[in-house]
Amino acid sequence: MNKPLRTEIRASACPHDCPSTCALEVEVLDGRSMGRVRGAEDNLYTAGVICAKVARYAERIHHPDRLKHPLVRKGPKGSGEFARISWDDALDLVAEKFLAAEAKHGSEAVWPYYYAGTMGLIMRDGINRLRHVKKYSGYHSTICVNPAWTGFIAGTGKLAGPDPREMAKSDCVVIWGTNPVNTQINVMTHATRARKERGAKIVAVDIYQNGTMEQADLAVLVRPATDGALACAVMHCLFRDGFADREFLEKYTDVPRELEQHLRTRTPEWASKITGTPVETIEAFAKLVAENKRTYFRLGYGFSRVRNGTVNMHAASCIAAVRGSWALEGGGAFHNNGAIYHWNKTITEGLDAVDPSIRVLDQSRIGPILVGEPDALGNNIPVTALLIQNTNPVSVAPEQEKVKRGFARDDLFVCTHEQFMTETALMSDVVLPATMFMEHDDLYQGGGHQYIQLGPKLIDPPGECRSNHDVLVGLAKRLGAKHPGFEMTPRQLIDRLLSDSGWGSLAELEAKKWIDAQPDFDTAHYRKGFAWPDGKFRFKPEWKTVPFRSPWYAGPVNEMPALPDHWEVIEEATDEHPFRLGTSPARNFLNSTFNETPTSLAREQRPTVMIHPADAVTLGIADGDQVVLGNKRGEVRIHAKHFDGVRRGVLIAESIWPNHAYEDGKGINTLTGADAIAPYGGAAFHDNRVWVRRA
Numbered sequence: 001m002n003k004p005l006r007t008e009i010r011a012s013a014c015p016h017d018c019p020s021t022c023a024l025e026v027e028v029l030d031g032r033s034m035g036r037v038r039g040a041e042d043n044l045y046t047a048g049v050i051c052a053k054v055a056r057y058a059e060r061i062h063h064p065d066r067l068k069h070p071l072v073r074k075g076p077k078g079s080g081e082f083a084r085i086s087w088d089d090a091l092d093l094v095a096e097k098f099l100a101a102e103a104k105h106g107s108e109a110v111w112p113y114y115y116a117g118t119m120g121l122i123m124r125d126g127i128n129r130l131r132h133v134k135k136y137s138g139y140h141s142t143i144c145v146n147p148a149w150t151g152f153i154a155g156t157g158k159l160a161g162p163d164p165r166e167m168a169k170s171d172c173v174v175i176w177g178t179n180p181v182n183t184q185i186n187v188m189t190h191a192t193r194a195r196k197e198r199g200a201k202i203v204a205v206d207i208y209q210n211g212t213m214e215q216a217d218l219a220v221l222v223r224p225a226t227d228g229a230l231a232c233a234v235m236h237c238l239f240r241d242g243f244a245d246r247e248f249l250e251k252y253t254d255v256p257r258e259l260e261q262h263l264r265t266r267t268p269e270w271a272s273k274i275t276g277t278p279v280e281t282i283e284a285f286a287k288l289v290a291e292n293k294r295t296y297f298r299l300g301y302g303f304s305r306v307r308n309g310t311v312n313m314h315a316a317s318c319i320a321a322v323r324g325s326w327a328l329e330g331g332g333a334f335h336n337n338g339a340i341y342h343w344n345k346t347i348t349e350g351l352d353a354v355d356p357s358i359r360v361l362d363q364s365r366i367g368p369i370l371v372g373e374p375d376a377l378g379n380n381i382p383v384t385a386l387l388i389q390n391t392n393p394v395s396v397a398p399e400q401e402k403v404k405r406g407f408a409r410d411d412l413f414v415c416t417h418e419q420f421m422t423e424t425a426l427m428s429d430v431v432l433p434a435t436m437f438m439e440h441d442d443l444y445q446g447g448g449h450q451y452i453q454l455g456p457k458l459i460d461p462p463g464e465c466r467s468n469h470d471v472l473v474g475l476a477k478r479l480g481a482k483h484p485g486f487e488m489t490p491r492q493l494i495d496r497l498l499s500d501s502g503w504g505s506l507a508e509l510e511a512k513k514w515i516d517a518q519p520d521f522d523t524a525h526y527r528k529g530f531a532w533p534d535g536k537f538r539f540k541p542e543w544k545t546v547p548f549r550s551p552w553y554a555g556p557v558n559e560m561p562a563l564p565d566h567w568e569v570i571e572e573a574t575d576e577h578p579f580r581l582g583t584s585p586a587r588n589f590l591n592s593t594f595n596e597t598p599t600s601l602a603r604e605q606r607p608t609v610m611i612h613p614a615d616a617v618t619l620g621i622a623d624g625d626q627v628v629l630g631n632k633r634g635e636v637r638i639h640a641k642h643f644d645g646v647r648r649g650v651l652i653a654e655s656i657w658p659n660h661a662y663e664d665g666k667g668i669n670t671l672t673g674a675d676a677i678a679p680y681g682g683a684a685f686h687d688n689r690v691w692v693r694r695a
């Protein structure tokens with residue numbers, strides 16, 4: 001008889017690029033493999049609930065296709081012809097190529113490139129230490145947060161807000177620009193608790209009728225990038241109907257009378273023409289906010305994916321100020337809690353080695369950079385060597401044709417440290433096998449909540465996988481990069497990061513399991529004033545002084561509207577390109593993560609674009625037909641699905657499928673643009689004009 005497996009339940013944290021950063025309970029079987037993953041019941045934000053794709057994580061971590069050994073390219077780039085190589089030989093080769101690139105063009109020819117495949121503060125951020133010590137090209141992180149964060153900070157002065165657990169104490173929860181039924185499931189936990197226990201209403205605002213919209217009491221369907229118009233109309237109604245909180249406005253805001261005057265013409269009828277949303281729906285939304293001062297606006301990253309996203313996010317956050325919702329428990333606006341953690345990342349990121357004279361390159365513009373566009377490069381030094389961790393730019397970056405052309409360059413050396421043979425790994429010269437989160441020690445902060453959590457190593461990795469930290473230490477040694485961070489273990493780095501930032505020690509964190517970093521009520525609700533010198537919420541921000549980590553201004557920053565508005569900077573439809581395309585996240589994928597697991601692939605079926613049936617009929621497109629989408633950046637072949645949960649003229653392609661899932665290998669980001677968003681950069685993944693025709 002087989003001996004039953006010894007099952008231990010161990011604590012961990014979800015490392016993926018999702019604001020929920022769920023506290024996990026993991027079944028570890030016989031100390032070697034993992035079973036089911038559950039949400040930690042005793043974590044007040046996770047509250048026992050996680051998304052399905054992470055619950056079945058065993059499928060990913062024990063996937064037969066995991067990379068297990070270092071590989072060196074033997075055939076042409078992209079051919080998939082690799083040979084096994086030892087770790088020492090692989091790291092020697094990478095170091096030799098980096099030193100050669102540096103000798104030929106200077107240190108800025110090397111560009112360490114990473115993103116949020118893990119959100120761990122040790123494994124994600126350590127690459128910056130190598131960058132700074134070696135004076136490699138800098139990295140302006142833009143692909144995700146910049147427009148949304150900037151828009152929020154423009155009003156409050158700070159990236160923080162009321163405790164997200166307070167959603168359960170609201171009378172109305174507005175879920176705007178995020179689809180938590182797919183990812184960030186905990187928002188639904190707290191919002192539905194408010195509905196069950198207090199009769200609260202849930203409003204969802206989105207560009208298609210997704211799972212969250214279906215669960216809402218009021219679903220507000222807008223055309224992409226028109227949220228600013230909707231927000232203005234809601235505020236118009238609040239002023240018009242006597243629900244603007246005059247006392248709050250006088251005490252806590254900058255130009256309330258100027259705003260009121262400005263909004264006089266921003267009627268529901270005006271907004272309806274822009275958003276495509278019926279006047280009655282806009283009025284109904286405004287009425288809910290009017291009747292429920294205790295409204296919690298949970299504003300998501302959808303705002304970040306359009307060219308006017310900064311302005312839209314700011315406009316949405318302004319509603320809570322007009323209504324005075326900030327003052328009440330369960331009221332206010334929340335986007336992310338990044339500012340509450342006060343990290344000192346000197347040891348992890350090597351901030352003591354930063355040289356401000358080194359050029360900085362925009363993450364989102366990797367395509368234009370690699371094909372050598374002068375404005376993207378910033379100087380005449382080409383990028384001839386890349387070190388890539390935790391990201392898959394050949395799939396996820398905009399202007400994919402340029403990205404592919406760049407990666408195909410003969411004079412570009414690429415080392416990718418990955419878990420699977422992604423499109424990016426396939427285009428690399430050296431591929432190194434990477435650990436997953438339960439195979440190394442790391443530390444996490446919640447963006448959508450307020451916990452600091454530990455993710456300890458629970459099992460050994462397969463084959464010869466090594467952690468990001470181990471790779472960086474190995475390279476630093478060979479490259480002559482000296483920094484105390486390279487002499488430490490991940491656990492020592494965690495301990496030091498915690499103590500340098502005023503959060504105690506690793507031993508204390510292990511004893512407590514997590515740290516609840518939520519500021520006190522008055523601070524979180526800005527009851528002592530907003531985070532500007534005069535304490536006033538800004539309806540009229542000075543866009544160029546919004547505090548945000550950016551080396552430059554981007555996009556048409558001088559044209560940004562002074563007050564909340566619909567900013568017509570978007571890729572509006574034209575006669576030639578009559579559709580607007582959004583690439584919203586698929587339920588079973590997370591960016592390009594999970595698009596290798598069998599259950600996720602089976603549930604998502606195939607790359608699909610949703611089109612309104614009336615539009616489809618006009619174009620002679622039957623449900624299930626293959627169609628071609630195109631614009632000046634390229635063409636994509638994809639299957640059409642009739643769906644009346646989009647506005648006419650809008651297409652939604654849930655993403656991100658691997659490029660090879662498309663008939664000709666051209667992924668959806670062939671159509672997205674790498675032009676920078678004002679004021680601090682970003683990529684407009686939901687803001688693309690396209691044409692569509694039957695294939």
Ligand code: SF4
Binds near residue numbers: 015016020050054183
């Ligand atoms: S909801 Fe987000 S944080 Fe939670 S388990 Fe899923 S991907 Fe991870």
